[in-house]
Amino acid sequence: MSTALSVNLNKIALLRNSREGDFPSVLTHGKICLDAGADGLTVHPRPDQRHIRPQDVYQLAELVANHTGIEFNIEGNPFAQALGDYPGLLTLVEETRPHQCTLVPDADNQLTSDHGFDLTTSRDQLQPIIARLHQLGVRISLFMDPxxxxxxxxxxxxxxxxxxxxxxxxxxxxxxNEQAEQQLARYRTAADIAQQCGLEINAGHDLNLKNLPTFLTIPNIAEVSIGHALTVDALNLGLANAVAAYRNICQHKTAAGIHLM
Incomplete structure:
Protein backbone atom coordinates (compact mmCIF):
# COMPACT_ATOMS: atom_id res chain seq x y z
CA MET A 1 0.00 0.00 0.00
CA SER A 2 1.40 3.37 -0.99
CA THR A 3 0.94 6.46 1.17
CA ALA A 4 -0.57 9.68 -0.17
CA LEU A 5 1.65 12.77 -0.02
CA SER A 6 -0.13 16.00 0.87
CA VAL A 7 2.15 19.03 0.61
CA ASN A 8 1.63 21.67 3.28
CA LEU A 9 2.03 25.13 1.71
CA ASN A 10 2.27 27.15 4.93
CA LYS A 11 5.97 27.94 4.60
CA ILE A 12 5.52 29.22 1.04
CA ALA A 13 2.91 31.59 2.43
CA LEU A 14 5.19 32.58 5.32
CA LEU A 15 7.90 33.61 2.86
CA ARG A 16 5.38 35.51 0.77
CA ASN A 17 4.09 37.39 3.80
CA SER A 18 7.56 38.74 4.61
CA ARG A 19 7.14 41.26 1.78
CA GLU A 20 4.32 43.14 0.10
CA GLY A 21 2.65 41.52 -2.88
CA ASP A 22 2.25 37.90 -3.95
CA PHE A 23 5.81 36.64 -4.34
CA PRO A 24 6.22 33.74 -4.02
CA SER A 25 2.69 32.88 -5.07
CA VAL A 26 1.11 30.15 -2.97
CA LEU A 27 -1.21 29.24 -5.83
CA THR A 28 1.63 28.93 -8.34
CA HIS A 29 3.65 26.74 -6.00
CA GLY A 30 0.59 24.62 -5.30
CA LYS A 31 0.38 23.99 -9.05
CA ILE A 32 4.06 23.02 -9.14
CA CYS A 33 3.48 20.49 -6.36
CA LEU A 34 0.53 18.93 -8.18
CA ASP A 35 2.41 18.81 -11.48
CA ALA A 36 5.28 17.06 -9.64
CA GLY A 37 2.96 14.31 -8.42
CA ALA A 38 1.66 15.42 -5.02
CA ASP A 39 -1.54 13.63 -4.08
CA GLY A 40 -2.97 16.60 -2.26
CA LEU A 41 -2.42 20.03 -0.75
CA THR A 42 -2.67 21.02 2.90
CA VAL A 43 -3.13 24.43 4.49
CA HIS A 44 -3.30 25.41 8.14
CA PRO A 45 -4.87 28.87 8.35
CA ARG A 46 -4.55 30.60 11.71
CA PRO A 47 -6.36 33.67 13.04
CA ASP A 48 -3.18 35.79 12.96
CA GLN A 49 -2.71 34.90 9.26
CA ARG A 50 1.02 34.49 9.82
CA HIS A 51 1.15 32.35 6.69
CA ILE A 52 -1.97 31.02 4.96
CA ARG A 53 -4.66 33.65 4.40
CA PRO A 54 -8.35 33.05 3.67
CA GLN A 55 -7.86 34.04 0.02
CA ASP A 56 -5.23 31.29 -0.31
CA VAL A 57 -7.77 28.74 0.93
CA TYR A 58 -10.36 29.81 -1.64
CA GLN A 59 -7.86 29.83 -4.51
CA LEU A 60 -6.37 26.45 -3.63
CA ALA A 61 -9.80 24.89 -3.23
CA GLU A 62 -10.60 25.98 -6.78
CA LEU A 63 -7.24 24.68 -8.02
CA VAL A 64 -7.77 21.25 -6.50
CA ALA A 65 -11.35 21.10 -7.79
CA ASN A 66 -9.92 21.21 -11.31
CA HIS A 67 -7.61 18.22 -10.71
CA THR A 68 -9.13 14.76 -10.68
CA GLY A 69 -8.01 12.55 -7.81
CA ILE A 70 -6.33 15.34 -5.83
CA GLU A 71 -7.39 16.06 -2.25
CA PHE A 72 -7.56 19.33 -0.33
CA ASN A 73 -6.94 19.22 3.42
CA ILE A 74 -7.62 22.15 5.72
CA GLU A 75 -6.08 21.95 9.18
CA GLY A 76 -6.80 24.15 12.14
CA ASN A 77 -8.10 24.77 15.62
CA PRO A 78 -11.88 24.37 15.54
CA PHE A 79 -12.25 26.54 18.64
CA ALA A 80 -10.37 29.57 17.26
CA GLN A 81 -12.58 32.61 16.97
CA ALA A 82 -12.96 34.78 13.88
CA LEU A 83 -10.46 37.64 13.83
CA GLY A 84 -10.39 40.47 11.30
CA ASP A 85 -10.95 38.96 7.87
CA TYR A 86 -10.18 35.47 9.21
CA PRO A 87 -13.70 34.00 9.33
CA GLY A 88 -12.91 30.97 11.50
CA LEU A 89 -11.96 27.44 10.51
CA LEU A 90 -15.49 26.06 10.18
CA THR A 91 -16.60 28.92 7.95
CA LEU A 92 -13.64 28.33 5.64
CA VAL A 93 -14.49 24.64 5.50
CA GLU A 94 -18.15 25.34 4.84
CA GLU A 95 -17.32 27.73 1.99
CA THR A 96 -14.67 25.55 0.30
CA ARG A 97 -15.78 21.98 1.14
CA PRO A 98 -12.33 20.32 1.34
CA HIS A 99 -12.07 16.57 1.11
CA GLN A 100 -10.64 16.48 4.63
CA CYS A 101 -10.59 18.72 7.67
CA THR A 102 -7.89 17.97 10.23
CA LEU A 103 -8.82 19.34 13.64
CA VAL A 104 -5.79 20.43 15.66
CA PRO A 105 -5.71 21.61 19.29
CA ASP A 106 -3.24 24.47 18.87
CA ALA A 107 -3.65 27.77 20.69
CA ASP A 108 -3.48 31.03 18.74
CA ASN A 109 -0.04 31.89 20.15
CA GLN A 110 1.63 28.54 19.41
CA LEU A 111 4.60 28.55 17.06
CA THR A 112 3.46 25.23 15.61
CA SER A 113 1.27 22.29 16.55
CA ASP A 114 3.01 20.28 19.25
CA HIS A 115 0.47 17.92 20.81
CA GLY A 116 -2.67 15.98 20.08
CA PHE A 117 -6.13 16.33 21.56
CA ASP A 118 -6.90 15.30 25.12
CA LEU A 119 -10.34 13.91 24.42
CA THR A 120 -11.12 13.40 28.08
CA THR A 121 -11.56 17.18 28.27
CA SER A 122 -12.45 18.23 24.71
CA ARG A 123 -14.73 15.52 23.32
CA ASP A 124 -17.95 17.25 24.41
CA GLN A 125 -16.87 20.44 22.63
CA LEU A 126 -15.85 18.49 19.53
CA GLN A 127 -19.04 16.48 19.13
CA PRO A 128 -21.19 19.26 17.58
CA ILE A 129 -18.28 20.34 15.37
CA ILE A 130 -17.82 16.80 14.09
CA ALA A 131 -21.55 16.55 13.42
CA ARG A 132 -21.47 19.83 11.45
CA LEU A 133 -18.51 18.72 9.35
CA HIS A 134 -20.16 15.42 8.59
CA GLN A 135 -23.26 17.29 7.41
CA LEU A 136 -20.97 19.09 4.96
CA GLY A 137 -19.69 15.77 3.64
CA VAL A 138 -16.14 16.42 4.86
CA ARG A 139 -13.89 13.61 6.11
CA ILE A 140 -12.58 14.37 9.59
CA SER A 141 -9.13 13.65 10.99
CA LEU A 142 -8.14 14.39 14.60
CA PHE A 143 -4.55 15.35 15.44
CA MET A 144 -3.53 12.83 18.08
CA ASP A 145 -0.59 11.63 20.13
CA PRO A 146 0.20 7.88 19.91
CA ASN A 177 18.78 5.23 17.88
CA GLU A 178 17.44 3.32 20.88
CA GLN A 179 14.99 6.07 21.76
CA ALA A 180 13.93 6.38 18.13
CA GLU A 181 13.19 2.64 18.03
CA GLN A 182 11.16 2.96 21.20
CA GLN A 183 9.21 5.85 19.75
CA LEU A 184 8.61 3.97 16.51
CA ALA A 185 7.24 1.06 18.52
CA ARG A 186 4.79 3.43 20.22
CA TYR A 187 3.53 4.65 16.84
CA ARG A 188 3.30 1.12 15.52
CA THR A 189 1.15 0.10 18.50
CA ALA A 190 -0.97 3.23 18.10
CA ALA A 191 -1.49 2.48 14.40
CA ASP A 192 -2.51 -1.10 15.19
CA ILE A 193 -5.07 0.08 17.73
CA ALA A 194 -6.41 2.73 15.35
CA GLN A 195 -6.97 0.12 12.67
CA GLN A 196 -8.67 -2.21 15.15
CA CYS A 197 -11.00 0.69 15.95
CA GLY A 198 -11.79 1.22 12.26
CA LEU A 199 -9.76 4.40 11.88
CA GLU A 200 -7.54 5.29 8.94
CA ILE A 201 -4.17 6.78 9.84
CA ASN A 202 -2.48 9.96 8.69
CA ALA A 203 0.81 11.24 10.09
CA GLY A 204 2.71 14.48 10.16
CA HIS A 205 5.12 16.87 11.83
CA ASP A 206 8.86 17.10 11.20
CA LEU A 207 8.91 14.11 8.88
CA ASN A 208 11.71 14.44 6.32
CA LEU A 209 13.63 12.52 3.68
CA LYS A 210 15.79 10.83 6.32
CA ASN A 211 13.20 9.71 8.88
CA LEU A 212 10.19 9.15 6.63
CA PRO A 213 11.29 5.80 5.12
CA THR A 214 11.66 4.24 8.57
CA PHE A 215 8.36 5.66 9.76
CA LEU A 216 6.59 4.19 6.75
CA THR A 217 7.66 0.70 7.77
CA ILE A 218 4.49 1.06 9.86
CA PRO A 219 1.88 -0.47 7.54
CA ASN A 220 -1.24 1.21 6.21
CA ILE A 221 -0.36 4.87 6.73
CA ALA A 222 -2.94 6.49 4.46
CA GLU A 223 -1.39 9.94 4.18
CA VAL A 224 1.49 12.09 5.33
CA SER A 225 1.30 15.87 5.39
CA ILE A 226 4.72 17.48 4.98
CA GLY A 227 5.55 21.15 4.66
CA HIS A 228 8.51 22.53 6.58
CA ALA A 229 11.09 19.89 5.67
CA LEU A 230 9.90 19.66 2.08
CA THR A 231 10.20 23.43 1.68
CA VAL A 232 13.71 23.36 3.14
CA ASP A 233 14.70 20.52 0.80
CA ALA A 234 13.30 22.53 -2.10
CA LEU A 235 16.01 25.15 -1.49
CA ASN A 236 18.56 22.52 -2.44
CA LEU A 237 16.66 20.29 -4.83
CA GLY A 238 14.05 22.57 -6.36
CA LEU A 239 10.40 22.24 -5.41
CA ALA A 240 9.38 19.74 -8.09
CA ASN A 241 12.35 17.48 -7.31
CA ALA A 242 11.67 17.68 -3.57
CA VAL A 243 8.05 16.66 -4.10
CA ALA A 244 9.18 13.78 -6.33
CA ALA A 245 11.68 12.60 -3.70
CA TYR A 246 9.04 12.49 -0.97
CA ARG A 247 6.53 10.85 -3.29
CA ASN A 248 9.03 8.11 -4.14
CA ILE A 249 9.36 7.32 -0.45
CA CYS A 250 5.58 7.33 -0.03
CA GLN A 251 5.35 4.81 -2.84
CA HIS A 252 7.99 2.73 -1.06
CA LYS A 253 10.66 3.49 -3.59
CA THR A 254 14.08 4.88 -2.73
CA ALA A 255 15.22 8.48 -2.85
CA ALA A 256 18.30 7.43 -4.83
CA GLY A 257 20.17 10.26 -6.43
CA ILE A 258 18.97 12.81 -3.87
CA HIS A 259 21.79 14.66 -2.14
CA LEU A 260 21.04 16.82 0.87
CA MET A 261 23.09 19.79 1.98
Missing amino acids: DPEQIRLAAALGVERIELYTGPYAQCFSVD
Whole structure:
Protein backbone atom coordinates (compact mmCIF):
# COMPACT_ATOMS: atom_id res chain seq x y z
CA MET A 1 0.00 0.00 0.00
CA SER A 2 1.40 3.37 -0.99
CA THR A 3 0.94 6.46 1.17
CA ALA A 4 -0.57 9.68 -0.17
CA LEU A 5 1.65 12.77 -0.02
CA SER A 6 -0.13 16.00 0.87
CA VAL A 7 2.15 19.03 0.61
CA ASN A 8 1.63 21.67 3.28
CA LEU A 9 2.03 25.13 1.71
CA ASN A 10 2.27 27.15 4.93
CA LYS A 11 5.97 27.94 4.60
CA ILE A 12 5.52 29.22 1.04
CA ALA A 13 2.91 31.59 2.43
CA LEU A 14 5.19 32.58 5.32
CA LEU A 15 7.90 33.61 2.86
CA ARG A 16 5.38 35.51 0.77
CA ASN A 17 4.09 37.39 3.80
CA SER A 18 7.56 38.74 4.61
CA ARG A 19 7.14 41.26 1.78
CA GLU A 20 4.32 43.14 0.10
CA GLY A 21 2.65 41.52 -2.88
CA ASP A 22 2.25 37.90 -3.95
CA PHE A 23 5.81 36.64 -4.34
CA PRO A 24 6.22 33.74 -4.02
CA SER A 25 2.69 32.88 -5.07
CA VAL A 26 1.11 30.15 -2.97
CA LEU A 27 -1.21 29.24 -5.83
CA THR A 28 1.63 28.93 -8.34
CA HIS A 29 3.65 26.74 -6.00
CA GLY A 30 0.59 24.62 -5.30
CA LYS A 31 0.38 23.99 -9.05
CA ILE A 32 4.06 23.02 -9.14
CA CYS A 33 3.48 20.49 -6.36
CA LEU A 34 0.53 18.93 -8.18
CA ASP A 35 2.41 18.81 -11.48
CA ALA A 36 5.28 17.06 -9.64
CA GLY A 37 2.96 14.31 -8.42
CA ALA A 38 1.66 15.42 -5.02
CA ASP A 39 -1.54 13.63 -4.08
CA GLY A 40 -2.97 16.60 -2.26
CA LEU A 41 -2.42 20.03 -0.75
CA THR A 42 -2.67 21.02 2.90
CA VAL A 43 -3.13 24.43 4.49
CA HIS A 44 -3.30 25.41 8.14
CA PRO A 45 -4.87 28.87 8.35
CA ARG A 46 -4.55 30.60 11.71
CA PRO A 47 -6.36 33.67 13.04
CA ASP A 48 -3.18 35.79 12.96
CA GLN A 49 -2.71 34.90 9.26
CA ARG A 50 1.02 34.49 9.82
CA HIS A 51 1.15 32.35 6.69
CA ILE A 52 -1.97 31.02 4.96
CA ARG A 53 -4.66 33.65 4.40
CA PRO A 54 -8.35 33.05 3.67
CA GLN A 55 -7.86 34.04 0.02
CA ASP A 56 -5.23 31.29 -0.31
CA VAL A 57 -7.77 28.74 0.93
CA TYR A 58 -10.36 29.81 -1.64
CA GLN A 59 -7.86 29.83 -4.51
CA LEU A 60 -6.37 26.45 -3.63
CA ALA A 61 -9.80 24.89 -3.23
CA GLU A 62 -10.60 25.98 -6.78
CA LEU A 63 -7.24 24.68 -8.02
CA VAL A 64 -7.77 21.25 -6.50
CA ALA A 65 -11.35 21.10 -7.79
CA ASN A 66 -9.92 21.21 -11.31
CA HIS A 67 -7.61 18.22 -10.71
CA THR A 68 -9.13 14.76 -10.68
CA GLY A 69 -8.01 12.55 -7.81
CA ILE A 70 -6.33 15.34 -5.83
CA GLU A 71 -7.39 16.06 -2.25
CA PHE A 72 -7.56 19.33 -0.33
CA ASN A 73 -6.94 19.22 3.42
CA ILE A 74 -7.62 22.15 5.72
CA GLU A 75 -6.08 21.95 9.18
CA GLY A 76 -6.80 24.15 12.14
CA ASN A 77 -8.10 24.77 15.62
CA PRO A 78 -11.88 24.37 15.54
CA PHE A 79 -12.25 26.54 18.64
CA ALA A 80 -10.37 29.57 17.26
CA GLN A 81 -12.58 32.61 16.97
CA ALA A 82 -12.96 34.78 13.88
CA LEU A 83 -10.46 37.64 13.83
CA GLY A 84 -10.39 40.47 11.30
CA ASP A 85 -10.95 38.96 7.87
CA TYR A 86 -10.18 35.47 9.21
CA PRO A 87 -13.70 34.00 9.33
CA GLY A 88 -12.91 30.97 11.50
CA LEU A 89 -11.96 27.44 10.51
CA LEU A 90 -15.49 26.06 10.18
CA THR A 91 -16.60 28.92 7.95
CA LEU A 92 -13.64 28.33 5.64
CA VAL A 93 -14.49 24.64 5.50
CA GLU A 94 -18.15 25.34 4.84
CA GLU A 95 -17.32 27.73 1.99
CA THR A 96 -14.67 25.55 0.30
CA ARG A 97 -15.78 21.98 1.14
CA PRO A 98 -12.33 20.32 1.34
CA HIS A 99 -12.07 16.57 1.11
CA GLN A 100 -10.64 16.48 4.63
CA CYS A 101 -10.59 18.72 7.67
CA THR A 102 -7.89 17.97 10.23
CA LEU A 103 -8.82 19.34 13.64
CA VAL A 104 -5.79 20.43 15.66
CA PRO A 105 -5.71 21.61 19.29
CA ASP A 106 -3.24 24.47 18.87
CA ALA A 107 -3.65 27.77 20.69
CA ASP A 108 -3.48 31.03 18.74
CA ASN A 109 -0.04 31.89 20.15
CA GLN A 110 1.63 28.54 19.41
CA LEU A 111 4.60 28.55 17.06
CA THR A 112 3.46 25.23 15.61
CA SER A 113 1.27 22.29 16.55
CA ASP A 114 3.01 20.28 19.25
CA HIS A 115 0.47 17.92 20.81
CA GLY A 116 -2.67 15.98 20.08
CA PHE A 117 -6.13 16.33 21.56
CA ASP A 118 -6.90 15.30 25.12
CA LEU A 119 -10.34 13.91 24.42
CA THR A 120 -11.12 13.40 28.08
CA THR A 121 -11.56 17.18 28.27
CA SER A 122 -12.45 18.23 24.71
CA ARG A 123 -14.73 15.52 23.32
CA ASP A 124 -17.95 17.25 24.41
CA GLN A 125 -16.87 20.44 22.63
CA LEU A 126 -15.85 18.49 19.53
CA GLN A 127 -19.04 16.48 19.13
CA PRO A 128 -21.19 19.26 17.58
CA ILE A 129 -18.28 20.34 15.37
CA ILE A 130 -17.82 16.80 14.09
CA ALA A 131 -21.55 16.55 13.42
CA ARG A 132 -21.47 19.83 11.45
CA LEU A 133 -18.51 18.72 9.35
CA HIS A 134 -20.16 15.42 8.59
CA GLN A 135 -23.26 17.29 7.41
CA LEU A 136 -20.97 19.09 4.96
CA GLY A 137 -19.69 15.77 3.64
CA VAL A 138 -16.14 16.42 4.86
CA ARG A 139 -13.89 13.61 6.11
CA ILE A 140 -12.58 14.37 9.59
CA SER A 141 -9.13 13.65 10.99
CA LEU A 142 -8.14 14.39 14.60
CA PHE A 143 -4.55 15.35 15.44
CA MET A 144 -3.53 12.83 18.08
CA ASP A 145 -0.59 11.63 20.13
CA PRO A 146 0.20 7.88 19.91
CA ASP A 147 -1.83 7.22 23.05
CA PRO A 148 -4.00 4.07 22.84
CA GLU A 149 -6.74 5.30 25.15
CA GLN A 150 -7.01 8.65 23.38
CA ILE A 151 -7.21 6.86 20.03
CA ARG A 152 -10.09 4.74 21.28
CA LEU A 153 -11.88 7.93 22.36
CA ALA A 154 -11.30 9.37 18.89
CA ALA A 155 -12.94 6.35 17.32
CA ALA A 156 -15.91 6.72 19.65
CA LEU A 157 -16.47 10.25 18.29
CA GLY A 158 -17.16 8.80 14.85
CA VAL A 159 -14.31 10.43 12.93
CA GLU A 160 -12.84 8.65 9.94
CA ARG A 161 -9.15 9.28 10.57
CA ILE A 162 -6.53 10.38 13.04
CA GLU A 163 -3.29 12.16 12.23
CA LEU A 164 -0.49 10.92 14.45
CA TYR A 165 1.70 13.78 15.72
CA THR A 166 5.18 12.55 14.79
CA GLY A 167 7.26 15.27 16.47
CA PRO A 168 8.66 13.07 19.29
CA TYR A 169 9.77 10.41 16.79
CA ALA A 170 11.41 12.98 14.50
CA GLN A 171 13.21 14.72 17.37
CA CYS A 172 15.11 11.63 18.45
CA PHE A 173 15.60 9.97 15.06
CA SER A 174 19.08 11.34 14.33
CA VAL A 175 20.11 11.68 17.97
CA ASP A 176 19.36 8.45 19.82
CA ASN A 177 18.78 5.23 17.88
CA GLU A 178 17.44 3.32 20.88
CA GLN A 179 14.99 6.07 21.76
CA ALA A 180 13.93 6.38 18.13
CA GLU A 181 13.19 2.64 18.03
CA GLN A 182 11.16 2.96 21.20
CA GLN A 183 9.21 5.85 19.75
CA LEU A 184 8.61 3.97 16.51
CA ALA A 185 7.24 1.06 18.52
CA ARG A 186 4.79 3.43 20.22
CA TYR A 187 3.53 4.65 16.84
CA ARG A 188 3.30 1.12 15.52
CA THR A 189 1.15 0.10 18.50
CA ALA A 190 -0.97 3.23 18.10
CA ALA A 191 -1.49 2.48 14.40
CA ASP A 192 -2.51 -1.10 15.19
CA ILE A 193 -5.07 0.08 17.73
CA ALA A 194 -6.41 2.73 15.35
CA GLN A 195 -6.97 0.12 12.67
CA GLN A 196 -8.67 -2.21 15.15
CA CYS A 197 -11.00 0.69 15.95
CA GLY A 198 -11.79 1.22 12.26
CA LEU A 199 -9.76 4.40 11.88
CA GLU A 200 -7.54 5.29 8.94
CA ILE A 201 -4.17 6.78 9.84
CA ASN A 202 -2.48 9.96 8.69
CA ALA A 203 0.81 11.24 10.09
CA GLY A 204 2.71 14.48 10.16
CA HIS A 205 5.12 16.87 11.83
CA ASP A 206 8.86 17.10 11.20
CA LEU A 207 8.91 14.11 8.88
CA ASN A 208 11.71 14.44 6.32
CA LEU A 209 13.63 12.52 3.68
CA LYS A 210 15.79 10.83 6.32
CA ASN A 211 13.20 9.71 8.88
CA LEU A 212 10.19 9.15 6.63
CA PRO A 213 11.29 5.80 5.12
CA THR A 214 11.66 4.24 8.57
CA PHE A 215 8.36 5.66 9.76
CA LEU A 216 6.59 4.19 6.75
CA THR A 217 7.66 0.70 7.77
CA ILE A 218 4.49 1.06 9.86
CA PRO A 219 1.88 -0.47 7.54
CA ASN A 220 -1.24 1.21 6.21
CA ILE A 221 -0.36 4.87 6.73
CA ALA A 222 -2.94 6.49 4.46
CA GLU A 223 -1.39 9.94 4.18
CA VAL A 224 1.49 12.09 5.33
CA SER A 225 1.30 15.87 5.39
CA ILE A 226 4.72 17.48 4.98
CA GLY A 227 5.55 21.15 4.66
CA HIS A 228 8.51 22.53 6.58
CA ALA A 229 11.09 19.89 5.67
CA LEU A 230 9.90 19.66 2.08
CA THR A 231 10.20 23.43 1.68
CA VAL A 232 13.71 23.36 3.14
CA ASP A 233 14.70 20.52 0.80
CA ALA A 234 13.30 22.53 -2.10
CA LEU A 235 16.01 25.15 -1.49
CA ASN A 236 18.56 22.52 -2.44
CA LEU A 237 16.66 20.29 -4.83
CA GLY A 238 14.05 22.57 -6.36
CA LEU A 239 10.40 22.24 -5.41
CA ALA A 240 9.38 19.74 -8.09
CA ASN A 241 12.35 17.48 -7.31
CA ALA A 242 11.67 17.68 -3.57
CA VAL A 243 8.05 16.66 -4.10
CA ALA A 244 9.18 13.78 -6.33
CA ALA A 245 11.68 12.60 -3.70
CA TYR A 246 9.04 12.49 -0.97
CA ARG A 247 6.53 10.85 -3.29
CA ASN A 248 9.03 8.11 -4.14
CA ILE A 249 9.36 7.32 -0.45
CA CYS A 250 5.58 7.33 -0.03
CA GLN A 251 5.35 4.81 -2.84
CA HIS A 252 7.99 2.73 -1.06
CA LYS A 253 10.66 3.49 -3.59
CA THR A 254 14.08 4.88 -2.73
CA ALA A 255 15.22 8.48 -2.85
CA ALA A 256 18.30 7.43 -4.83
CA GLY A 257 20.17 10.26 -6.43
CA ILE A 258 18.97 12.81 -3.87
CA HIS A 259 21.79 14.66 -2.14
CA LEU A 260 21.04 16.82 0.87
CA MET A 261 23.09 19.79 1.98
